[in-house]
Amino acid sequence: MDFVGFLLTQCLNAFSQAAVLFFIACGLTLIFGIMRIINFAHGSLFMLGAYVGYSTVAATGSFWLALIVAPIVVGAVGIAFEKVFLSRLYARGDGGAYLMVTFGLAVIMGEMIRVIWGPHPHGVATPDILRGVVFLLDQPFPKYRLFLIALGVIAAISVWQFLERTRAGLLIRAVSQNAEMVQALGTDVQLVRTCVFGFGCAMAALGGVLAAPMVTAFLGMSASVIIDAFVIVIIGGMGSFLGSIIGSVLVAYVQVFGAYYFPNMALAIMYLLMLVILVVRPGGLLGKEE
């Protein structure tokens, strides 16, 4: 019974980690699908979300408000960046240029955050209602992590339904398949791109706020999370929404169980997994080879 309980909590642990990773990976993959952009700044936007969330909590005392404010602020930053910089690069048709501009943005944002919030980590208190643990098969499990799992599942289902069932979702899928044709049929593709980029950034910010009570808002969080997100998106297949869900769960499981069973190989296992998948399927599990 002990082992089953242990297994259950570890699995739930992995799912809660997958939920946080999903928030950042899903934005990354949607943006890639529609713009063929690998957004290097996505980790920094995640970090910005955590810091904005911290400030909102510090000012108003409400974690729930932070969950609304941070995505709006970071989404606005993303839209501004897309309008000012990225939209000018589409005509160039050189994927490397995006990679580099967003890398530049990542460097700048990391530095701005250090200047504004200072070098020290900022803790964000877990809201009262989610504090404490529940007992599952006699094993304690934090309520907050259960909340993360629930939120992750809700978010995954809503985005999926949005993409499949709504007209806007249809447009997004159409643009990712053939942007020129959609443009020719009279849709403002540029507007779709801006909205998707903003939405992706907002999702990352949401992930940042949700991660903050567990890991605090600190300066290194962008670097660690962006690499994980890349791995997820590559494993799942770039541009594939379902792939980002599968990738998040896989990576979270590898991290949680790897850290337990092979503590000094945990890092390497994730990259090995990615290498194997890329060698067997260069486009990722659900992606097409570009």
Added chain:
Amino acid sequence: MNWKVGFIVCAVAACVVPFVSPNYMLTVIIEALIFGLFAMSLDLLVGYTRLYSFGHVAAYGLGAYTSALLLLHFNLPLPVTIVLAVAISTAIATPIAWVCTRTHGVSFAMLTLAFAQLGYAMIYRFKDFTGGSDGLTGIPRPEGPFGLDFFQSKIGYFYMVLFCLLGSFLLCRALVNSPFGTVLSGIRENEAKTAALGYNTRAYKRVIVILAYAFGSLAGALYAPFAGFASPELFFWLISGTVLIMVIVGGSGTLIGPIIGGVFFLMLENQLSEVTDLWPLIFGSVFIAFVMLAPQGIWGILTARFKKPAVLPQGGADGETTSAPS
């Protein structure tokens, strides 16, 4: 030949540097030259083949750790160690190149990143061997062959680094101007068309990735004995991004541009970080400005002034002044 005169003038001017620069500056200059060499090796991929590697730091770290381990465990002369380190690193790079060139575009960038991260993870995994997070310290700088102690001095080391940089530059220049280099330019401009002409583009890409690793590992192999230590930071992925910035800002596809970019940025960083701690902010902004407004880089801007407009585009065959077309 115009460029030969320029090359000799630059080489001679560089040889005089140790006698006119203050001692502490010489350390910075040597590090800058090593980074210039590193940036140039990445240009083979980015500028000539348009393979954006986001894990080129793997070459640097590999070279540094190999030379450090060789120096710590075997008492070989320094130049021999460096040649050996490059040979071993190149051998390790061969399977990496084989895997990475199965993909292209963004997947290539991410695969190279994955290998660099794997290297980073391995440093921590094999702690007993690599020193883990402490790194390797106390790397000796042994006497040269036949009891020469020239390389133990800072000035001697400077000349060795300069020799490696200039030699690598000449080799790379000959390479990109050769028929081999022309095929690389063909891959850059249109890989499908080059393949349709009967060239095995994957084999060409494999070779250039291996060569880029070789020159990158030379830079790393020069760095470790000079600094006297090797830390996991040498595998850190941000360095890959930084060196990519240097290549772009210097002028990709020119070889000389990335050298200037690398040397210039490292010296500037050294000067500015004493004055302001906002260095990354300036660095990032300058970089974005270059990508947006001047993708041809510093060297492209400099040479555009003196270059007569070509009647017909040369298709990137002349490696000397080609900048990546937009």
